[in-house]
Amino acid sequence: MQSKNEQITSLIELNEELENYFSNTIIPQLFVDANLILRKFTPPAMKQFKLELEFLGKPMEEIQENFRYPTIIDNIKAVIATGKILEKEIQTTDMGWYQMNILPYRVLKENKTNGVIITFVDITARIRDLKEQEKLIAEHELLLDTIAHDIKNPILGLSLTIQMLKKLPEKSMEKFPVLLNNVESGLIAMKKVISELIDSRWEKQRQEASAELLDIGNILEDVRLTLAPQILESGAIIRQDIRCPEITFIRRKLRSVIYNLLSNAIKYCPADRNPEIMVKCSGEKEFVVISITDNGIGMSPEEQKSVFEKFQRVKMNYEGYGVGLYLVNTVVTAAGGKIELESTPGQGSEFKVYLKHAGGSC
Incomplete structure (x- = not known):
């Protein structure tokens, strides 16, 4: 058993280590307690968000304008309430983009969330x-x-x-x-x-552009970042279930396939609902199967017959040139794969892309 003096010494050392970490990290970070009081922040956060030392101890609602992200307090409250990590790409009012992670700060002895640690990574470039x-x-x-x-x-x-x-x-x-x-x-x-x-x-x-072993999750993340403005504006929710995470393929072509399908899933959604998209990846014999399912406007059987034709637009009241799905089909078939489409008007569509995997099935 540690004596009281030893416990105090240990706490002082831990606090010094924490202070040293916050002073030297190159990532903008904040520590906000359960009462939404700003307790600590790193020097990069001071520079990035123009924070002053006198802000320490102030409620977040008094300084939230510095972060140029209106819902930051709501996000903090959600993490404190649920104890779950929140990861999202956000756009600030000055048009910058950040990967924001809000992690619950748990007190193990009391088994409760006593605040959050927030990190910001600038991904604008x-x-x-x-x-x-x-x-x-x-x-x-x-x-x-x-x-x-x-x-x-x-x-x-x-x-x-x-x-x-x-x-x-x-x-x-x-x-x-x-x-x-x-x-x-x-x-x-x-x-x-x-x-x-x-x-x-x-x-x-x-x-x-030679084929290489690719992580499908990383390609999907790149596409999500590319489509971040559309995702934010539409309120799209994108879920994923990647059971076959790797494929040998040409990087730019795989990105183009996923980009076009995800972009369409966001675009072709009725104005009265937010896009909900599920991306799945599994192995089937010698193929890697990537399926993208949405809750969009859907297509009739007649429209499905011409959707992969060049310059063919089945919905003229949406922006586009009618080449996205044509290019997707061209890339997939040229690589020895195929595309299957199931769609119901008013309910949504599912595109299943079959890509041959040189390394065998998953």
């Missing part, structure tokens, strides 16, 4: 970069597909014309063979230019 990356990926996929699609028909038509001209009699046109050869030479040159253009422009990216 990461969200901006992810959004820009997603935009570039979409533009790249669309450009490459458009080149392949739109140039194919003119070349085919020109080839057929040349074949027909070759079968026609020369009549008395002395220059006809020369003109024909010029057309044929032009066609060959066109093919060569297009081939070199595509090869030189995308060769580096093709080399970089």
